[in-house]
Each structure stands twice: as structure tokens, then as C-alpha cells.
Amino acid sequence: MLLTAGVCALVLCAALSLALGSRSIPLSTVIDALTGAGHGGDADVVTGLRVPRTVIGLAIGAALGVAGTVAQGVTRNPLASPVTLGINAGAGFAVVAAIYAFGLTRPIEYLWFAFAGAALAAVAAYAMSRRGGDLDPVRLALGGTVLTVVLTSWTSALMLASHRTLDEARFWLAGSIAGRHLDTLVPLLPFLVLGLVGAFAVAPSLNALALGDEAAQSLGVPVTRIRVVGGLSVVLLAGSAVAVAGPIAFVGLAAPHLVRPLLGNDHRWLLPGSLITGPLLLLAADVLGRLVARPSEIEVGIVTAFLGAPLLAVLARKVAR
Template sequence: MPLFVIGIAGLALCAALSLALGARSVPLSTVADALFGDGHGRDAIAVTGLRLPRTVVGLAVGAALGVAGAVAQGITRNALASPTTLGINAGAGFAVVTAIYVFQLTRPVEYLWFAFAGAAGAALFAQALARRAGDIDPVRLALGGTVLQLVLLSWTSAVMLASKRTLDEARFWLAGSLSGRTLDVLWPVLPMIVIGLVAALAISPALNALALGDDSAQALGVPVARIRLAGGLAVVLLAGSAVAVAGPVAFIGLAAPHLIRPLLGGDHRLLVPGCLIAGPLLLLAADVLGRLVVRPSELEVGIVTAFLGAPLLALLARKVAR
């Protein structure tokens, strides 16, 4: 479809800008030489050693968050659902801060499995709160995730206030960042991202039936409980992996589906692949913007997405209320 071609072209442009722009701008010709092994010097080292891993991590994290948001909204039938509102980000943050406090961790690669475990634990707890008569109530799931998020954020703040060292170590990760992320951080969770993406694409036709309501979906022969469980697991794999790598980046999972729906409609067979493109496009664009607005310093990408996403959330809340 033409829109997918345009989206891929836009994503390629964002990736090229991510390689070229930063504290020191590098000409695109130098970027191309560095990628194909013909470049030498400081600029080439900056491209291949720092910006290329950062861009690859941004592509993977953005894709995971975008698709996780689409699936979360599909299984909950809630337009405001996302990894943030389901408590997944807060669970990962609480686990990482606690691990830093208890085990004296100092490197992002050491946070990975604590973050993933915290995200999974929060998602399972939110689903337990949402169970009613053996089934998961979508409204209770969204409300339970929101309450859990608030509780975990409070506990996280308490732990950080109790230890200045923990505050110093955790604050940049909690802001959500691609800075300093190497492929060594991505490789351990990449298989889980791939599994989550495959699962999300596989259940996308069934998500269309869920949008009609549980009774209608069951009448069409869709195993509602299994699809919702599979969707929940996909969200945990995708969002947990993304948060483990880059920290709790907000609003990408919420914004990507709402950006794609007016263009491709509500068919999840198109929506999920669309978010696979829109998620990394939004994340890389926010990361590049964060490098430019206070150059030669930079804003963490999580701060940029939060700043841009807050008005979006307010508009969406008004739209849903209407």
C-alpha cells in the first residue's frame, strides 16, 4: 500500500537523521562512507561506534512499544490503554530501582532482567485484579493497571529518596533514554521482541472480533480468553523488553495506534503492521529532536515524548469522553 511505502521512507529518513545529527553534525555522505567501511576519522567512529547502535536500539524499542500499544488497546477495548497505563512501565521501574538499591548495580546491561521481571510481575498482578468469574474484564484491567502504576511510582520514589546513590544511578534510566545504549543491551531481549511481534501479528485478525464485544466474538468462534491471554503475553514481552533496554519511555505505545487509525482504519491486520513502522519513527524523531533543542547537550528521549505526549493524552481523553 502507498501509505506503508511512505511510512517506510519516513522511517528511513529518521534513521538517517539519527546517524547524522547530534552534538556534532555529520554530512550524510560521511555517514554513508562510514557505514560501508570507507570512512575514517572521528566522524566515522561517532557514526559506527555510537550513533548506529543507538539507532538500531531505537528501531527495536520503538517497534516493540508501538505494537504493544496497539495490542493493549485491542485486548482491553480501551483507546487510552498502553504499557504505561497498564502498569508495565512502573513495574519495571520499581524493580530496577529496588535492584540498584539492594545489589548496588551500576550499568544498564545489569538492569535488563530485573526490568523485565518487574514488567511481567506488574502485568500479571493487573490481570489478577481484573479477573471476574474467571475472565478478564477490560475496564477493570485498565483501572487496575492505573492504580498499580500510581502505587509503584510512589514506592519507587520512596526507595530513591532513601538512597542518594540509588537516585544518582536510576534517574537517567527512569527518564527513558537511548543515549549510551549498545547492542550488548539489545541482544539478550531481541528474541523476546521477535516472539512478541510474531504473536501480535498472529492474533491481529482476532482483535477485530474482540472489538465487537466478547459475546459477538465468541459467537464468531473466537476463543476470547485465549486471545486476550496471548495478547497480554505479547504486550509483556514487547513492553518489558523495550523498558528493560531504554527505560520507561512514555506515550509511544499510546500515540502510535492513534496516529495510524485515521490513516489505515481500525482493522488490526493493518493497524499492527502500521504501528510496527510508526513506533520507531516516533521514537527516533523524538530522539533526534532531543539532541538538537539543547545542543551540545541533549534531552533524554523519554522527556521529549512525555512533553509532546501530554497534550495528546488530554485530547484523546476528551475524545473518548465524548
């Protein structure tokens, strides 16, 4: 029932994404444009700009929501997400370094660099969190924070060293789904699907992992394998999202926390809930960014950061208690 309500809310949000922007378009015109019956400037705006933007928002939001849920489950850390673990910062730094060194200009060219940066950042955060052979969730959060600060400073240094890199990367680093075309998303779909399959495959084992490594092993759960598969899923999902839209903060952190009070802690329900809540949050933030600064826009990454910072403070205070 709750999942059905979430799907209905997501459909409504997608409709608003198609209808609202620097100028509002009547819903009847949107429907005509989608069915091919509409013609003219408004129909062209819907089909040429807002449909790709909305579809990409749905895909990226789903990827970030699921990635955050798996990251929290694998690490047993309620503050874990692609942002707090340094994964987004690693992918962002790798892409900016590639722009600086090779003059890349298209998101599809960023793909492998985004994946490599995300993977290396995840491994580094995991290595810093080890204590006596066990995963320490507190050290993981601290290591991810330190990693994010270091990589962000390196990214800024590269951008300041090259005006071309600054011009190419500054809007991408803000995190945006505006101006993206579907041909940017299509090559990434296999990686997104593979990441989602891996995430849902480890969902039952994440429930056991929440009991601790020893308890999970006593239940026959291959802890190392689950962490590897879960980690790879997070890297695939977060790396794809960063390659398309830039580093968008807090969607992966917020989605599972909004779902838990409604669906509980069972990852077999958490993951579908986050799959719906992630794009719902992203599209809602994108629509808000279009409306508050008309006729201009605020990038969705800035909106999610502005709204997510208080959430992170509340969650950190709750965890500390």
C-alpha cells in the first residue's frame, strides 16, 4: 500500500517536472506533446528538454537512493552514503582530472574515470575504517569525511590551474540534470541495471549483516562476498550518477531514512522504497530549483545540498546519542 502511494507520488512529481519550469505549460499541452498530438514551441520544450530531464532524474534518483541504502547496510552506518563515504568526491576528482589532462567534454567520456574514482575512494574509505580486522562504522564516517575534504581541495586546485577545466567542470560539479540528453543516459543503462541487480541480490543478507559480522557468519552469510558485491553495486550506481549529472548530495543519505519509519529495517522493503523515494526527492528538488529563481534556475545539486545539510546535522546528533 505504501509503495503504491509512493509510486503515485512519483508519477505526480514527474508530471510537475514536465509542466513546470521557467514557464509553466498546461497539463493538457504536456499530454498532447507526449502523445504526438501537440505541435509548436511548448510541445517542443516538453519533448526536447523536459522529457529527457525527467527521465534522467528518475534514473539518477533511483541509483542514488539504492546506493545510499546499500552503503548503510554494508557498513552498518546510518550516516553512510556516496557523499559521506567520499565516493562522489572520488568520482568528481577523477572526472575533473580527466578534463584537465585529456580535454574531455562529454559525460559519456567521463564514465570510466567516474567509476575508477568512485572505486578508489570506496577502497580508501574502507581501508581507513579497519580496526583489528573488523569494520568500524565511526572510523568509516570519519575516513569518508577526511577523504571528501582532501579530494574536494584537489579538485579545486585543478580547476584553478586551468581556465578551460574551470569552464568545463564548474556547472557539472554543481550537480544538474538540466540540458542533459537521453543519449547521455543510454550507454550507462547497463551499469545502472547491473548495480541495481547486485543491490537487490544482497538485500536479504544485509538484514543478517546488521546483526554483526560474527552473527552473520554463524547464519551462513558470506560476509566478505556480500560486502564486495554491495560495494561494487554502490560504485556502479554512484559512478553512473556522477558521470551523468555530477555529484548530487544527500539524496542517497535521505532516501533510506525517510523510508525506514514507514517500511521498517528489512532491506527487502527498504530497497524498493528507496528506489521510489530517491527519484521523488531528486525531481522535487529539481522542480523547486526551477520555481524559486524564475526565469533562471538553481541546479538540483545546490538545492539538495541546501536541504540536506540540516538533515545530516540531525542524523549525526541522533547517532551520537
